[in-house]
Amino acid sequence: MTEVDHQLVFRPATAADVPALVALVESAYRGESSRTGWTSEADLLDGPRTDDAAVAEAVGHPDGVVLVAERDGELLACCQLQRHAGHAYFGMFSVRPGLQGGGLGRTVLAEAERLAAEEWGVSVLEMKVIEQRADLIAWYERRGYRRTGVYTPFPYGDERVGIPRRADLRFETLTKELAG
Numbered sequence: 001m002t003e004v005d006h007q008l009v010f011r012p013a014t015a016a017d018v019p020a021l022v023a024l025v026e027s028a029y030r031g032e033s034s035r036t037g038w039t040s041e042a043d044l045l046d047g048p049r050t051d052d053a054a055v056a057e058a059v060g061h062p063d064g065v066v067l068v069a070e071r072d073g074e075l076l077a078c079c080q081l082q083r084h085a086g087h088a089y090f091g092m093f094s095v096r097p098g099l100q101g102g103g104l105g106r107t108v109l110a111e112a113e114r115l116a117a118e119e120w121g122v123s124v125l126e127m128k129v130i131e132q133r134a135d136l137i138a139w140y141e142r143r144g145y146r147r148t149g150v151y152t153p154f155p156y157g158d159e160r161v162g163i164p165r166r167a168d169l170r171f172e173t174l175t176k177e178l179a180g
Helices: 015-029 052-060 104-119 134-142
Strands: 002-004 008-012 064-071 074-084 087-095 124-130 146-153 170-177
Touching: 008 104, 015 052, 015 064, 015 074, 015 087, 052 064, 064 104, 074 104, 087 104, 104 124, 124 134, 134 146, 134 170
Parallel strands: 087 124
Antiparallel strands: 002 008, 008 064, 064 074, 074 087, 124 170, 146 170
């Protein structure tokens, strides 16, 4: 466990965390509760953002970790890191909607970058963001991420990742060089 930001504690998620992680991710991105924060995808997608099976797979991945941020045992935020040759993938980044905009996300992102660089020895962090999320992309750019112009199609027809409300969704890859 790593303690940062006074009472904020980071730890790897376990299988016991899966239901709470699914609830956190859903609350941050989908439905009316997500509109409390600014990371909502509710205008772009309906349906689920993830499910128990996908989160359990991420938690148990041999080359990855789901990092949990807690205060006094209460789940506040999470992210997924997965190690690849030469880089790490960052995803499933979720902050409780009522706590968004207060710096918690920046702290979690910084811890993920530190872990990837210092503990895994990777020099690049990579993520995919829905291109239409200009506010989110701008947030990442302010933290040193750059748009690559590399796009991945949205998985239309796979309702496990949501039901699109528009036909032009796609992901753009963002990257950041990490100091090691």
